[in-house]
Amino acid sequence: MDKHELGMFLRNRRERLRPEDAGLPSGPRRRTPGLRREEVAVLAHMSIEYYVRLEQGRAPRPSGEVLAGIAAALRLTDTETAHLHVLAGTVATGPTRLRRDVRPSILTLLDRLPGTAAFVVSATFEVLAWNDLAAALMEDFGRLDPDDRNLARRAFLRPDADGGLYGSSSAASFRQAVVMDLRATLARHGDDPAVTGLVADLRAGSTEFARLWEQRDVERVPMLTKTFRHPAVGSVTVDCDSMALEDRDQHLVLYTAPPGSRDADALTLLGVLGPGAAVPGRRP
Missing domain, CATH: 1.10.260.40 (lambda repressor-like DNA-binding domains)
Structure with a gap:
């Protein structure tokens, strides 16, 4: 309690x-x-x-x-x-410490999703696993230290020059969702230093996070679509789906586009270009 x-x-x-x-x-x-x-x-x-x-x-x-x-x-x-x-404290909250290991079956699934940018995030928004298309669309996570793969830190402490996240037009909505989810995560894993440390860093380093945190909201609105401004292929709008992996308190995030659409063609091109396509400075 x-x-x-x-x-x-x-x-x-x-x-x-x-x-x-x-x-x-x-x-x-x-x-x-x-x-x-x-x-x-x-x-x-x-x-x-x-x-x-x-x-x-x-x-x-x-x-x-x-x-x-x-x-x-x-x-x-x-x-x-x-x-x-x-x-x-009237319900069971599951493991008190976050798990960072991803189920082998999910790792296999990531590489069997053609045309889909897929990645797994922890309850603290750390990117734990990803496929090549996710790296091409967003960032080559394999080149980053684990601390730099945290999307919450990226959104609040190291945003793009225009305040976005990988050029996403829904960065503000994402930041609101991060705050709501982290409040629920803190309630479930209040004795995990990874959780308490992240929240403390964000409250100290971002006035926007601190303001949103004090609102104590937990009712988030799902983001059904997201538009990225990509340096290699231009604007890409994707459908967003998030599937809970409840046994480890993780989420599998899937970005797709309707078959035959211009956005689907852009994802196909990114699949050919590979993770290096997300390097800043590469323009369409």
């Missing part, structure tokens, strides 16, 4: 909820945003004292029934409710 973060999450969501959203009058005398603590307690059918102690990080672990009442009172989404349970 992460008492401090649980309390902060409850307060953040309470202050975001308008009284009228909960069927309460807004009234002219409210001095703080959102609902009052006592209002949440009444809506959640629990004592005011206990809810206050939860927000202050002084209460013992709440039961599943109490959390269900709080989730209903705060109008939490399914994703936010699941995050609430993780913070409260």
Whole structure:
């Protein structure tokens, strides 16, 4: 149970909820945003004292029934409710340390996906494995030290000159998704130095990350397409699919384009050019 973060999450969501959203009058005398603590307690059918102690990080672990009442009172989404349970320590969170080894079957699969840029990322956005087309589209990861293969560090601490990520037009959305995913990762692996160290570095090194982190959002919108401005083939728009590898808390990311499209032709050309195609300075 992460008492401090649980309390902060409850307060953040309470202050975001308008009284009228909960069927309460807004009234002219409210001095703080959102609902009052006592209002949440009444809506959640629990004592005011206990809810206050939860927000202050002084209460013992709440039961599943109490959390269900709080989730209903705060109008939490399914994703936010699941995050609430993780913070409260009422669900199994799996291995406490991240695994960096990729299943051999997934490594084999990467090389059997023609026309698909595919790679595996850890829960901290470290690129663990990739095929040649992913290296040609994004970067030759094999030439980088492991620390430099982290997409979260790349997005916030070493972005492209125009603020993008490999020329991607969706860099801002990606950065928001990174923050949300890392908050969930920290809840699952709070004792892993790789996780806590990454979050600390990003909070210290990026004002944008620090701002987004304090919003405590966990409900992300999937990115269905992404456009890269590539130095060798120009603009390439790809469909994005991400498949969870739950046993190791990793994701297999796939970039594809509709057969016969100009973007599919660009991916085919990148497959011929190989990883060196992503070298900055090479122009179409």
